[in-house]
Amino acid sequence: MEDDNHTPTLSRQDSDLDFSFTTTVASSSARSSLARSSLCLSFNESTRLSSASASAAASTSSTVIPNLHSRPHRKSDVNWSAIKAATNLSSDGTLHLRHLKLVRLVGSGNLGRVFLCRLRDYEHANFAIKVVDNNLLTSKKLAHVQTEGRILSSLDHPFLPTLYAHIEVSHYTCFLIDFCPNGDLHSLLRKQPNYRLPIGSVRFFAAEVLVALEYLHSLGIVYRDLKPENILIREDGHIMLSDFDLCFSADVEPKLDNRTITGNRRSRGGCYGGSIQIHAEEETVTEFVAEPTTAFSKSCVGTHEYLAPELVNGNGHGSGVDWWAFGVLVYELLYGRTPFRGGSKESTLRNIASSKVVTYGRETETEEAQPGMAEAKDLIEKLLVKDPRRRLGCSRGATDIKRHPFFDGIKWPLIRTYSPPEHRGVVIKRNSKSHASHVITPSKRRRWIWKGLSYMLMKSKGSKRNLNSNQNYYCCRNNVL
Ligand SMILES: Nc1ncnc2c1ncn2[C@@H]1O[C@H](COP(=O)(O)OP(=O)(O)OP(=O)(O)O)[C@@H](O)[C@H]1O
Secondary structure, three states: OOOOOOOOOHHHHHHOOOOHHHOOOOOOOOOOOOOOOOEEOOOOHHHOOOHHHHHHHHHOOEEEOOOOOOOHHHOOOHHHHHHHHHHHHOOOOOOOHHHEEEEEEEEEOOOOEEEEEEEOOEEEEEEEEEEEEHHHOOHHHHHHHHHHHHHHHOOOOOOOOOOOEEEEEOOEEEEEEEOOOOOEHHHHHHOOHHHOOOHHHHHHHHHHHHHHHHHHHHOOEEOOOOOHHHEEEOOOOOEEEOOOOOOEEOOOOOEEEEEEEEEEEEEEEEOOEEEEEEEEEEEEEEEEEOOOOOOOEOOOEEOHHHOOHHHHHOOOEOOHHHHHHHHHHHHHHHHOOOOOOOOOHHHHHHHHHOOOOOOOOOOOHHHHOOOOHHHHHHHHHHHOOOOHHHOOOOOOOHHHHHOOHHHOOOOHHHHHHOOOOOOOOOOOOOOOOHHHHHOOOHHHHHHHHHHHHHHHHHHHHOOHHHHHHHHHHHHHHHHHO
16 A cells, blocks of 8 residues: 655655665576677767766656556556556555566666566556666767657557656666567577568568558657567567667658559449459559658667668668668568678678678578568568668658558558467467456446446336346447447
């Protein structure tokens, strides 16, 4: 229970904080030791953090809770409900570290360590907490932490993390986000024969990443660190992009474009059948286009094997770097290696910058003849175009990539409902909402009110017909609450 006499000062809070993340815990990192690290050679002037503001940031102590009602995609999420319940019970209406219980270390990176944690009073909701020790970071890295916090707080998408709380305590910055128990795509690849995924799985993961990138671009965010290590697999088998410290923001004007497509329509020659006639038909479709237009940065950031040529050349780059990296990703998932990898990091960069075209190596004829393989290669070749002005995706964004034949048959608005592929090393929990009963949410309370109301109506009217209609109404409400 919350202490009623609680004074929200740092010293009082510190006494009941669980600072166990300061102790050394044996790592059970889901990330393989072969994971490729990101590089960062220079920074945009606009994102540089002065040491004065860095130390000011480090010394603040606050809990920043994102607006609990501004996440439409989380409306029925049990973790979100648990956070809301814990926050409502908190004496000052905010979440503190003392509300959390660290379970184990799941991984560590350049900026900090990530722990699995739970809310003390809602044991069934798992979260990941990224803990950054500001005292250990240079001002450049502190700027990255700030970027990550800013980006995380703006996201609301099923394939991106939800920031449940941003806690600044003493010299620690903590981000509470969704926990992904199935590790990352890099570790998953390394468990597969020849580090390769079947083409159906490649299509599934690529489609989800594409939708996540489209969302980021529509917010004007260029991701710049796409690689399998940063694609985490959620409990339900869907993906979650992570690691937003290398992102940069640009202007974007999402718009609806009309496009005319010509296709063939088949029709019967009369009311009762007859010969089939084929008509050439023009159709106008309205498409969502949201590609950052003014995106421009000269920083060389990312991971060697995934860097686009314009990044390597240092001539400045825009959102096209994400579409290049997307091509490298599809290639790696399909072939178990990246297309320009050389014997050293320098030779990798030389291969990327040179006009070398993408090659595929010696795959067996049977593998190459798999349905979808020709389309996958065509997609890769259209994405791995050195000149960003001619690269697929660079003018109209994800909309153009979604229409590529490799993704034929995907119903994009329904993508969240597709069953994720099963693989060795991934345990998919089909109904991740099974622990909903442990949290009393406002919507549940409303349901109880409705139940009570329908019971009262039933008693007052005494009619079976009315009872049924009330029940039906209640069921309908249930679906929309
Ligand atoms: N939400 C999560 N659920 C489960 N594991 C996670 C989660 N977020 C991060 N991890 C794991 O923790 C490790 C470090 O996380 P992350 O990459 O975010 O840290 P970082 O300090 O930003 O690293 P980087 O060096 O890539 O910048 C990774 O191995 C990742 O797999």
